[in-house]
Amino acid sequence: MNTEHPITPSPELVTSLRNSAPHGIRDAGVTRELWLINHAYAAGADQELEACCTVLDGLAYEEAIGRDQLRAARRPKPPSLKERSLHLLKTYNTSGVMLTADQADTIRHALEALDD
DSSP states (O other): OOOSOTTOOOHHHHHHHHHHSOOOSSSTTHHHHHHHHHHHHHHHHHHHHHHHHHHHHTOOSTTSOOHHHHHHHHSOOOOOHHHHHHHHHHHHHHSSOOOOHHHHHHHHHHHHHSOO
């Protein structure tokens, strides 16, 4: 009989986390402890997300949110360098530190030409 809780991490994951955790120098293990807590928390959240996706796969109606949509909603990607740059450019133009129109247009066109 298996008495292990269903969200208990696999021995492989435990070993991987333990081996990957940094060893702090003269910090009484605080750096390593915080790294392990953060990564274990993320692994648990990822496991929960996968469980939700499995449930969604079993739903029988077409209106159900898709697996990719759920993953994107729960694990959004940070804005790209291009998106952040365009935002900063807009911020500079509205904060009183003005670029000339030609400078701003040149930067904007260059950024928009980049791939995300």
